[in-house]
Amino acid sequence: xxxxxxxxxxxxxxxxxxxxxxxxxxxxxxxxxxxxxxxxxxxxxxxxxxxxxxxxxxxxxxxxxxxxxxxxxxxxxxxxxxxxxxxxxxxxxxxxxxxxxxxxxxxxxxxxxxxxxxxxxxxxxxxxxxxxxxxxxxxxxxxxxxxxxxxxxxxxxxxxxxxxxxxxxxxxxxxxxxxxxxxxxxxxxxxxxxxxxxxxxxxxxxxxxxxxxxxxxxxxxxxxxxxxxxxxxxxxxxxxxxxxxxxxxxxxxxxxxxxxxxxxxxxxxxxxxxxxxxxxxxxxxxxxxxxxxxxxxxxxxxxxxxxxxxxxxxxxxxxxxxxxxxxxxxxxxxxxxxxxxxxxxxxxxxxxxxxxxxxxxxxxxxxxxxxxxxxxxxxxxxxxxxxxxxxxxxxxxxxxxxxxxxxxxxxxxxxxxxxxxxxxxxxxxxxxxxxxxxxxxxxxxxxxxxxxxxxxxxxxxxxxxxxxxxxxxxxxxxxx
Amino acid sequence: xxxxxxxxxxxxxxxxxxxxxxxxxxxxxxxxxxxxxxxxxxxxxxxxxxxxxxxxxxxxxxxxxxxxxxxxxxxxxxxxxxxxxxxxxxxxxxxxxxxxxxxxxxxxxxxxxxxxxxxxxxxxxxxxxxxxxxxxxxxxxxxxxxxxxxxxxxxxxxxxxxxxxxxxxxxxxxxxxxxxxxxxxxxxxxxxxxxxxxxxxxxxxxxxxxxxxxxxxxxxxxxxxxxxxxxxxxxxxxxxxxxxxxxxxxxxxxxxxxxxxxxxxxxxxxxxxxxxxxxxxxxxxxxxxxxxxxxxxxxxxxxxxxxxxxxxxxxxxxxxxxxxxxxxxxxxxxxxxxxxxxxxxxxxxxxxxxxxxxxxxxxxxxxxxxxxxxxxxxxxxxxxxxxxxxxxxxxxxxxxxxxxxxxxxxxxxxxxxxxxxxxxxxxxxxxxxxxxxxxxxxxxxxxxxxxxxxxxxxxxxxxxxxxxxxxxxxxxxxxx
Numbered sequence: 001x002x003x004x005x006x007x008x009x010x011x012x013x014x015x016x017x018x019x020x021x022x023x024x025x026x027x028x029x030x031x032x033x034x035x036x037x038x039x040x041x042x043x044x045x046x047x048x049x050x051x052x053x054x055x056x057x058x059x060x061x062x063x064x065x066x067x068x069x070x071x072x073x074x075x076x077x078x079x080x081x082x083x084x085x086x087x088x089x090x091x092x093x094x095x096x097x098x099x100x101x102x103x104x105x106x107x108x109x110x111x112x113x114x115x116x117x118x119x120x121x122x123x124x125x126x127x128x129x130x131x132x133x134x135x136x137x138x139x140x141x142x143x144x145x146x147x148x149x150x151x152x153x154x155x156x157x158x159x160x161x162x163x164x165x166x167x168x169x170x171x172x173x174x175x176x177x178x179x180x181x182x183x184x185x186x187x188x189x190x191x192x193x194x195x196x197x198x199x200x201x202x203x204x205x206x207x208x209x210x211x212x213x214x215x216x217x218x219x220x221x222x223x224x225x226x227x228x229x230x231x232x233x234x235x236x237x238x239x240x241x242x243x244x245x246x247x248x249x250x251x252x253x254x255x256x257x258x259x260x261x262x263x264x265x266x267x268x269x270x271x272x273x274x275x276x277x278x279x280x281x282x283x284x285x286x287x288x289x290x291x292x293x294x295x296x297x298x299x300x301x302x303x304x305x306x307x308x309x310x311x312x313x314x315x316x317x318x319x320x321x322x323x324x325x326x327x328x329x330x331x332x333x334x335x336x337x338x339x340x341x342x343x344x345x346x347x348x349x350x351x352x353x354x355x356x357x358x359x360x361x362x363x364x365x366x367x368x369x370x371x372x373x374x375x376x377x378x379x380x381x382x383x384x385x386x387x388x389x390x391x392x393x394x395x396x397x398x399x400x401x402x403x404x405x406x407x408x409x410x411x412x413x414x415x416x417x418x419x420x421x422x423x424x425x426x427x428x429x430x431x432x433x434x435x436x437x438x439x440x441x442x443x444x445x446x447x448x449x450x451x452x453x454x455x456x457x458x459x460x461x462x463x464x465x466x467x468x469x470x471x472x473x474x475x476x477x478x479x480x
Numbered sequence: 481x482x483x484x485x486x487x488x489x490x491x492x493x494x495x496x497x498x499x500x501x502x503x504x505x506x507x508x509x510x511x512x513x514x515x516x517x518x519x520x521x522x523x524x525x526x527x528x529x530x531x532x533x534x535x536x537x538x539x540x541x542x543x544x545x546x547x548x549x550x551x552x553x554x555x556x557x558x559x560x561x562x563x564x565x566x567x568x569x570x571x572x573x574x575x576x577x578x579x580x581x582x583x584x585x586x587x588x589x590x591x592x593x594x595x596x597x598x599x600x601x602x603x604x605x606x607x608x609x610x611x612x613x614x615x616x617x618x619x620x621x622x623x624x625x626x627x628x629x630x631x632x633x634x635x636x637x638x639x640x641x642x643x644x645x646x647x648x649x650x651x652x653x654x655x656x657x658x659x660x661x662x663x664x665x666x667x668x669x670x671x672x673x674x675x676x677x678x679x680x681x682x683x684x685x686x687x688x689x690x691x692x693x694x695x696x697x698x699x700x701x702x703x704x705x706x707x708x709x710x711x712x713x714x715x716x717x718x719x720x721x722x723x724x725x726x727x728x729x730x731x732x733x734x735x736x737x738x739x740x741x742x743x744x745x746x747x748x749x750x751x752x753x754x755x756x757x758x759x760x761x762x763x764x765x766x767x768x769x770x771x772x773x774x775x776x777x778x779x780x781x782x783x784x785x786x787x788x789x790x791x792x793x794x795x796x797x798x799x800x801x802x803x804x805x806x807x808x809x810x811x812x813x814x815x816x817x818x819x820x821x822x823x824x825x826x827x828x829x830x831x832x833x834x835x836x837x838x839x840x841x842x843x844x845x846x847x848x849x850x851x852x853x854x855x856x857x858x859x860x861x862x863x864x865x866x867x868x869x870x871x872x873x874x875x876x877x878x879x880x881x882x883x884x885x886x887x888x889x890x891x892x893x894x895x896x897x898x899x900x901x902x903x904x905x906x907x908x909x910x911x912x913x914x915x916x917x918x919x920x921x922x923x924x925x926x927x928x929x930x931x932x933x934x935x936x937x938x939x940x941x942x943x944x945x946x947x948x949x950x951x952x953x954x955x956x957x958x959x960x
Contacts, residue, residue: 030603032550032596033557034587039600042545042615049546065522066529070512071551071589071620071636072573077513093552093578095589099624100570107514109551109575109589116512120519123510129810135522140551140620144579156551330609 008342010277015221019272020150026280026343028267029150036148036155040264043343044151046288047267048158052138054190054285055160055262058182064134064162069116071140072107077115080240084114087207091143093155109142114208114233114259117163118241125165125255127246132175133165151268152225152480159263165243165255169234172256173211176232179260180213183228186262191270192283192392193217194400195227196475198449203433206259210234216448216475218403219272222423224448224477227269230260268480273399280344281366283395284388289324291316291384292340293361296333296352308356312349312380319381321388341366346391347384351377363387367394409473416462416476420445424477426454430461431469439463439476448475488822490757495701499752500630506760506823508747509630516628516635520744523823524631526768527747528638532618534670534765535640535742538662544614544642549596551620552587557595560720564594567687571623573635589622594688594713594739597643598721605645605735607726612655613645631748632705632960639743645723645735649714652736653691656712659740660693663708666742671750672763672872673697674880675707676955678929683913686739690714696928696955698883699752702903704928704957707749710740748960753879760824761846763875764868769804771796771864772820773841776813776832788836792829792860799861801868821846826871827864831857843867847874889953896942896956900925904957906934910941911949919943919956928955 008021023029028044031037040048056066072095078085088111095107110116117135125133138160145155162179166172180197187193195215205212209231217227235254238244243255274281284290293313295305309325316323324345326336333350340348350362350372360374365387375383406423410416419425420443429435429447440446454472461468488501503509508524511517520528536546552575558565568591575587590596597615605613618640625633642659646652660677667673675695685692689711697707715734718724723735754761764770773793775785789805796803804825806816813830820828830842830852840854845867855863886903890896899905900923909915909927920926934952941948 030600033554033599034550034552037550037552038548039550040548042547045547046545048548065526067522067525068518068520068528068638070514070517070519071622072514072517074513090580092580093575093587095573096576097586098573099626100572106577107573119513120510142551146579158548 008279011220011275012277018275022271022275022279022342023150028271031150034155036145038150038154038156040158043288044267047270047282047286048264050286050288051186051190051266052160055182055186056138058186059136059160059162062178062182064136064164066137067135068137068139069113069120071110073110073113073116075106075108077119078108080115081208081236083236084208088112088143091145093142093144110139111141111143112259112261113137113139113141113161114163114237115241118237118243118257121163121165121255121257122242122244125243125245128167128248131165131167131245131255132171134162134175135164136160136162149268149480151264151271154264157264159261162258162260164258165238166257167245167247167253167255169232169256172258173232176211176213176230176258176260179258180215180228180230183230183260183262184215187215187217187227187266188396190283190285191266192396192399193227193269193273194396194403196449196451198451198454198475200229200449201431201436201447201470201474203436204447206231208233208236210236214449216477217269217273218399218406218424218477219269219480220275220402221272222406222421222477224424224479225265225269225272226448226479227266228260228262231258233257233259274395275344279342281395282344282346284346284392287344287346288322289340289345290322290388291324291347291349292336292345293323293325293349293351294333294336295325295327296350296355301353305351305353305356308377309351312351312361312377315381316384319385321381321384337364347387349375349380349384365391367391367398410462413463417443420477424448424475425462426473426475427462428457428459428468429470429474429476430464430466432464432466435461435464435466444478445476446479448477448479450474488759491700491755492757498755502751502755502759502822503630508751511630514635516625518630518634518636520638523768524747527750527762527766528744530766530768531666531670531746532640535662535666536618538666539616539640539642542658542662544616544644546617547615548617548619549593549600551590553590553593553596555586555588557599558588560595561688561716563716564688568592568623571625573622573624590619591621591623592739592741593617593619593621593641594643594717595721598717598723598737601643601645601735601737602722602724605723605725608647608728611645611647611725611735612651614642614655615644616640616642629748629960631744631751634744637744639741642738642740644738645718646737647725647727647733647735649712649736652738653712656691656693656710656738656740659738660695660708660710663710663740663742664695667695667697667707667746668876670763670765671746672876672879673707673749673753674876674883676929676931678931678934678955680709680929681911681916681927681950681954683916684927686711688713688716690716694929696957697749697753698879698886698904698957699749699960700755700882701752702886702957704904704959705745705749705752706928706959707746708740708742711738713737713739754875755824759822761875762824762826764826764872767824767826768802769820769825770802770868771804771827771829772816772825773803773805773829773831774813774816775805775807776830781833785831785833785836788857789831792831792841792857795861796864799865801861801864817844827867829855829860829864845871847871847878890942893943897923900957904928904955905942906953906955907942908937908939908948909950909954909956910944910946912944912946915941915944915946924958925956926959928957928959930954
């Protein structure tokens with residue numbers, strides 16, 4: 001890669017080009033050979049692994065067990081839940097031939113697994129003692145995309161999908177909200193995204209759900225990204241698949257089920273929430289490399305520096321810090337600085353012969369004014385651990401401040417239209433689908449969610465003056 | 481589940497029924513709705529997760545990075561390597577429709593990913609500095625199976641597939657053998673399988689490989705299971721996909737590539753290597769529960785026992801032991817003992833009011849004579865950790881002894897035919913495909929591998945008297 005190829009279009013100039021170029025140049029992902037598919041490169045996949053580990057631990061800590069269900073689903077299964085098949089039909093990939101023959105019944109490459117998991121739950125559940133049944137799977141799913149975008153909308157993506165069955169609505173709703181909470185915690189504490197949790201309006205519900213909840217993050221172009229959803233499915237899938245139990249009184253009852261998912265889309269959210277003109281900025285908790293050490297110096301001095309740098313990297317790794325030594329000989333230190341800045345590494349430590357003599361290294365942070373600070377190498381593991389923790393907090397705060405600065409309470413249509421040009425609008429809305437559609441047609445904004453934490457409020461709809469629904473303001477924005 | 485439904489057919493009576501019943505009753509896996517597919521239940525999936533973690537760490541420690549490549553591969557890609565497409569054609573699942581339309585080019589659901597990864601490697605590699613390129617992915621693959629068997633041969637299975645590109649044959653062969661070594665280590669030290677590593681004969685090679693290596697385990701019915709393979713692909717895929725680099729002299733060279741995989745089949749190997757008439761026996765290192773604690777006692781005593789047992793379970797977990805308290809009230813202790821024996825839990829600890837009073841618990845081991853030993857609860861974490869380590873060694877040794885007792889050096893055809901009735905035969909062989917075919921037709925035995933550790937030897941072929949090939953004895957057996 002020649003030096004002048006490294007730069008990416010400035011974020012402030014063309015957000016979309018910035019994103020596409022950055023995903024490629026930071027070596028996060030590339031387009032696969034089939035339209036809409038994605039190759040996740042090691043640097044991007046490592047972010048996913050780190051995010052996965054955090055989410056998986058919380059899924060287990062809340063009592064769920066991982067399992068695995070088949071990729072290929074009989075077409076007839078999808079048709080059993082009417083809204084579900086209607087919602088997913090346009091996006092399905094269909095296997096018609098296998099083992100050298102045409103199949104009697106076409107098979108669907110799973111777009112989500114409510115149906116096949118519902119079929120199995122029906123076999124496994126017979127008594128109230130079998131409930132709740134708390135399952136999760138890490139898997140790939142396929143939804144045909146006409147306008148693909150790496151990480152954000154790809155024909156195949158990776159995710160986890162939780163599927164649970166419960167005695168009644170109360171228990172299923174408790175689960176639905178608990179898992180939204182888990183998503184909000186991972187988004188905030190791990191990915192540094194100050195997401196807004198809330199309920200989707202009826203028009204934005206998952207196909208087959210009774211209630212859908214989401215966490216919404218604001219990207220640096222002011223648009224929203226839905227970063228995780230949790231659904232209360234009522235008895236819709238239970239009645240379609242016969243998921244029922246004998247209650248304590250000896251009567252058959254339908255289970256109430258839930259499903260919830262978070263996907264590789266989250267990586268797109270991290271890129272677009274934190275990145276700047278220079279490129280990526282990664283939250284330390286999911287950065288493949290938290291600290292990159294660049295040894296400086298040529299000739300005889302190089303060997304001594306190299307030895308010291310390797311020793312330091314070993315100490316950092318032993319202290320649980322993901323450190324990487326960039327010891328490439330065929331590129332200059334300046335090239336390395338630019339490259340790791342573009343790839344979003346939180347901290348960089350430069351060490352040359354003179355630093356070594358004074359027992360220090362020059363620390364550069366990916367956030368802030370770009371100034372460098374000398375730090376003592378003796379206490380480097382402690383110093384850098386503290387720097388990483390501060391970096392993580394600062395990144396979250398920066399995103400939270402940005403979101404607040406781009407969100408407005410609006411009470412008139414002109415205010416609404418202006419707000420969604422650059423960010424989000426909190427507005428009273430009538431809740432009518434036709435009015436939602438009109439808003440979308442005129443401004444491209446959609447209701448993102450009805451935030452949990454909005455205060456009770458009512459009044460005329462911002463668009464049509466009819467009485468407001470939901471008892472509080474709705475969050476509107478353009479969305480990915 | 482009624483008490484009399486729990487038993488499984490004795491292994492010694494009907495191995496195949498024993499296996500099928502056990503996989504279901506131990507809640508490891510079930511058949512999925514589509515023929516040949518598998519649902520991996522939480523107990524089975526946890527074994528996979530534990531195995532995965534061990535293997536993944538070793539894959540990373542040897543310098544590989546995880547990535548993810550698309551599930552759907554253009555049909556034309558598979559055709560680029562002639563032997564590869566010939567080998568896989570009968571097993572392919574084909575997507576012909578997607579997004580509501582017929583596709584211009586059919587897509588293959590990956591049976592393995594040499595082709596699509598080869599295509600991407602060609603883009604990423606340009607200079608000798610880009611080599612070696614060491615990639616791995618954890619993924620699902622689909623190969624249509626006419627005679628499916630849970631874990632052993634399923635239409636979809638989970639695996640990791642490593643794909644690497646190198647400067648030359650020497651480096652690629654070093655990698656191929658290194659990864660076979662990693663597989664052998666995981667099989668032996670983690671899964672307790674005393675596998676035999678060696679090279680496959682030409683007729684048993686992977687479609688498109690120059691050399692194929694495998695680890696072979698012996699099941700308790702004397703049959704072999706190939707538990708992992710590693711392939712040196714030469715420049716076959718490099719020339720089909722244009723994977724080349726500029727060498728230091730400025731000339732374009734083809735890369736030498738490798739691939740290697742280990743799958744959920746391994747779980748079938750664990751079941752069939754260690755299980756007995758009573759059911760599963762799990763190696764502690766991959767047992768979802770290493771110790772099950774069964775509280776004994778009713779009424780007032782139950783509360784005190786329950787409190788003590790929970791405290792102990794907490795101590796064991798803190799010491800890194802996977803402990804589970806079976807506190808079900810609607811089944812008897814005897815039912816629990818039988819169930820956890822059937823499900824293969826290495827250690828069971830029974831604690832009742834009298835044990836509590838004496839500060840002890842009654843330890844039962846899944847291997848051995850079934851006698852119980854009182855152990856002090858104070859030192860339980862240390863005692864049980866030592867018991868688990870001993871159990872792991874004993875299980876390996878038991879399998880190794882079994883394998884040796886069922887393997888014979890044979891020098892005549894009658895000896896050969898007798899040996900492969902109950903186990904393996906080490907025999908000199910001419911290496912001719914027609915002779916391999918004749919052996920298979922007559923005895924159902926195939927060459928499993930040419931073991932690395934066999935001493936140099938030559939002489940007449942055990943079947944046809946022609947001069948032997950390979951310079952050593954070949955390992956023959958019937959195989960899954």
